[in-house]
Amino acid sequence: MDEDLKTYIERRERALARVRQILIRDLKVRRRPEELDPDTPLFGAGLGLDSIDAVELVVCFEAELGVRLSDPSSAPRALRTINTLVDLALEAGRVGATGEEAHERRDQ
Amino acid sequence: MSDETSDAYWAVRSTVGLHDAGHVGCLRVSGEAAFDALDGECAADLYLNDGRMRHTLMLSEDATPFADVYVCRDDEDFFVLVEGPPVRAVAQRLVGRAARLGRPIHVEDLRESHVVWQVDGPFAWELVGELVQAEVANLSYASFMHTEDGVCFRAGKTGEYGYILLVAASRAQATWAFLKEAGARFGLVETGIDTLDLCALENGFFSMRHARPEGATPVELQQQWRVSYRKEFTGAVALARRLEEGPARRSTAVSSAVETRRGDLVRSGKRVIGEVYAAGFSPGRRCWVASAQIDTPYAHPGVTQYVVDAGTGAAPIRTHSLPLLHNRSLSVDPRIHVFAHRAEIPLPPLVPGGVR
Numbered sequence: 001m002d003e004d005l006k007t008y009i010e011r012r013e014r015a016l017a018r019v020r021q022i023l024i025r026d027l028k029v030r031r032r033p034e035e036l037d038p039d040t041p042l043f044g045a046g047l048g049l050d051s052i053d054a055v056e057l058v059v060c061f062e063a064e065l066g067v068r069l070s071d072p073s074s075a076p077r078a079l080r081t082i083n084t085l086v087d088l089a090l091e092a093g094r095v096g097a098t099g100e101e102a103h104e105r106r107d108q
Numbered sequence: 109m110s111d112e113t114s115d116a117y118w119a120v121r122s123t124v125g126l127h128d129a130g131h132v133g134c135l136r137v138s139g140e141a142a143f144d145a146l147d148g149e150c151a152a153d154l155y156l157n158d159g160r161m162r163h164t165l166m167l168s169e170d171a172t173p174f175a176d177v178y179v180c181r182d183d184e185d186f187f188v189l190v191e192g193p194p195v196r197a198v199a200q201r202l203v204g205r206a207a208r209l210g211r212p213i214h215v216e217d218l219r220e221s222h223v224v225w226q227v228d229g230p231f232a233w234e235l236v237g238e239l240v241q242a243e244v245a246n247l248s249y250a251s252f253m254h255t256e257d258g259v260c261f262r263a264g265k266t267g268e269y270g271y272i273l274l275v276a277a278s279r280a281q282a283t284w285a286f287l288k289e290a291g292a293r294f295g296l297v298e299t300g301i302d303t304l305d306l307c308a309l310e311n312g313f314f315s316m317r318h319a320r321p322e323g324a325t326p327v328e329l330q331q332q333w334r335v336s337y338r339k340e341f342t343g344a345v346a347l348a349r350r351l352e353e354g355p356a357r358r359s360t361a362v363s364s365a366v367e368t369r370r371g372d373l374v375r376s377g378k379r380v381i382g383e384v385y386a387a388g389f390s391p392g393r394r395c396w397v398a399s400a401q402i403d404t405p406y407a408h409p410g411v412t413q414y415v416v417d418a419g420t421g422a423a424p425i426r427t428h429s430l431p432l433l434h435n436r437s438l439s440v441d442p443r444i445h446v447f448a449h450r451a452e453i454p455l456p457p458l459v460p461g462g463v464r
Contacts, residue, residue: 083429
């Protein structure tokens with residue numbers, strides 16, 4: 001694994017751990033971290049979060065990661081799965097774009 | 109992809125798709141042992157209120173998926189929507205479990221007296237509402253209601269508004285005709301199962317009717333949200349062991365500009381790190397999309413350095429967070445929107461920077 005990829009994956013794994021922690025500690029999701037697959041849907045049949053949880057999630061993300069989810073057009077996309085939250089967390093790392101887009105940019 | 113299939117895809121993604129769901133079985137389970145038999149054979153917690161349903165799996169003893177099921181509580185009885193094995197195989201497991209419990213159970217195959225159809229799309233709620241003469245928009249995901257001709261389940265795997273209709277066979281012809289006629293006003297297109305499978309793939313669901321990665325359990329398939337580790341059920345011991353060991357590989361969504369097929373190997377440099385197990389051309393993304401089992405250390409979205417060994421040689425791929433597109437149903441609010449004025453609904457691009 002080359003260094004650039006290794007660095008990206010390490011950042012992603014750290015962000016994934018923080019998102020799982022928020023879900024378990026703050027949203028009271030009754031799962032162990034390793035049970036929360038990265039592509040798990042947050043709402044509906046997935047983790048079963050509801051609109052009140054969504055508000056809590058937005059508040060926690062702002063407090064914990066400095067991420068503001070005030071743009072209503074981007075919120076639905078960001079709140080789909082654990083991985084989309086990780087994308088958002090990476091964005092808060094001042095990478096200037098979503099995690100996916102930032103990494104792609106580095107490759108170009 | 110044929111024009112017909114493409115039209116069906118865009119109907120599911122933009123208007124309404126109607127599918128004669130011959131692949132979905134439906135059982136009605138009743139009797140003293142109904143709950144305990146289902147609870148012992150299904151992997152998720154089944155404490156459901158009346159009218160609610162749970163999307164879960166039945167597993168084999170080795171924890172590999174045996175059936176994809178919705179368990180739906182109807183007072184003291186249950187509907188079970190089944191995808192994968194023949195319904196009689198599911199019924200046999202339930203009857204066998206009840207026998208071991210020493211309590212009676214009655215399992216009825218409703219496909220002998222009913223048909224099952226699926227209606228999916230951002231405006232599916234509007235068409236189904238006309239059919240059942242009720243505000244189905246108020247029917248929350250994973251719930252159901254009885255109708256004059258059967259049952260309307262709010263469920264689906266496309267990421268759009270989805271309904272599974274159980275209709276009495278005696279009413280099937282008239283009801284189908286109604287849906288087709290009324291559906292013409294909502295851009296309805298009849299869809300094949302391949303279209304629904306592609307839409308499910310884009311939204312992170314695997315198909316029980318297609319070959320899956322050998323030995324893959326919900327842990328490798330990223331389907332742990334459909335299982336519980338706090339109850340006993342067939343396959344629970346093997347599943348817990350697999351989680352404890354940690355998955356060697358994990359399902360990961362990928363896209364490619366070149367045709368990608370099941371069996372294509374995924375490489376990082378010279379190292380083989382995975383294999384594609386489901387793929388199709390996505391008109392929405394205008395590229396090939398696939399699910400691959402990728403070695404866990406490499407199984408992350410946002411990577412553009414991997415390639416697949418496709419038929420024409422090595423081709424670059426990109427890994428993604430799911431879902432692979434912005435489902436338009438998220439932007440359609442039945443309280444304020446209608447199909448007739450859909451042009452006024454602000455829709456984000458299906459993919460960032462992509463088509464609207």
